[in-house]
Amino acid sequence: MKKVLVFGASSSRNSINKKLAIHAATQLENVEIQIIDLNDFEMPLFSIDREGETGIPEPAQLFKKMLKEADAIVVSFAEHNGSFSAIFKNLFDWTSRIEKGMWENKPMLALATSPGARGGQSVLSHVLKDFQYRGGNIVASFSLPSFQQNFSDDAGITDETLNTELMKQVAILQETI
C-alpha cells in the first residue's frame, strides 16, 4: 500500500495544524498514513559551525529517510510571525544540508491554518513559491481560516464551502498517488 507521511509543522502539543493535516490525510483512500510529531525531531539550532564540528544530527537523517520512503506528503504549516515555526525551520535547515532537493519530488498537499482570518496564508504562499527549488512537488494546497470557528474534532471542517474545497484538493493528491 502507498505510504503518506503526515505532520503539522509545529511544536504545539495541541497543534491545530497537526489536526488539519491528519483530517485531510484520513480522507485519502487505500493508503497507509504515517503521522509524525515534530517534537520527536527536535535538534540543536542549525549552525554551519555545529555542522562542521558534529555533522548532521540523527533526527534530520531519520526525517530524510521518511521522505525517501513516502509516496506522498500531507503537511500543514503553523504560521509564526508570517513564517515557519522555529521547530520546522530548524528541521528544514538541517535536512536541506543532506540534499538540497530535500522533498524528493514527492506529491505534496500543502495546508495551513490559524485562529485568524488569514489562515496562515503568508507561510503557505512562501511554501508555494519556494519549495519548487528544493525538490518540492506541491500538487494541491488549502488554507483554513479561523480554525476554531470552522473545525470540530468530531465533524472536521464545518463550513460547507471550505470543506468542498479541501475535498477537491485531497482528490487531486489522491490522483497522483
Ligand SMILES: Cc1cc2nc3c(=O)[nH]c(=O)nc-3n(C[C@H](O)[C@H](O)[C@H](O)COP(=O)(O)O)c2cc1C
Ligand atoms: C510567536 C507566534 C507568532 C505567531 N504569528 C502568527 C502569524 O503571523 N499569523 C497567524 O495567523 N498566526 C500567528 N500566530 C498564531 C498561531 O497561528 C497559532 O498559535 C496557531 O495555533 C499555531 O498553529 P499550531 O496550533 O499548529 O501550532 C502566532 C503564534 C505565535 C506563538
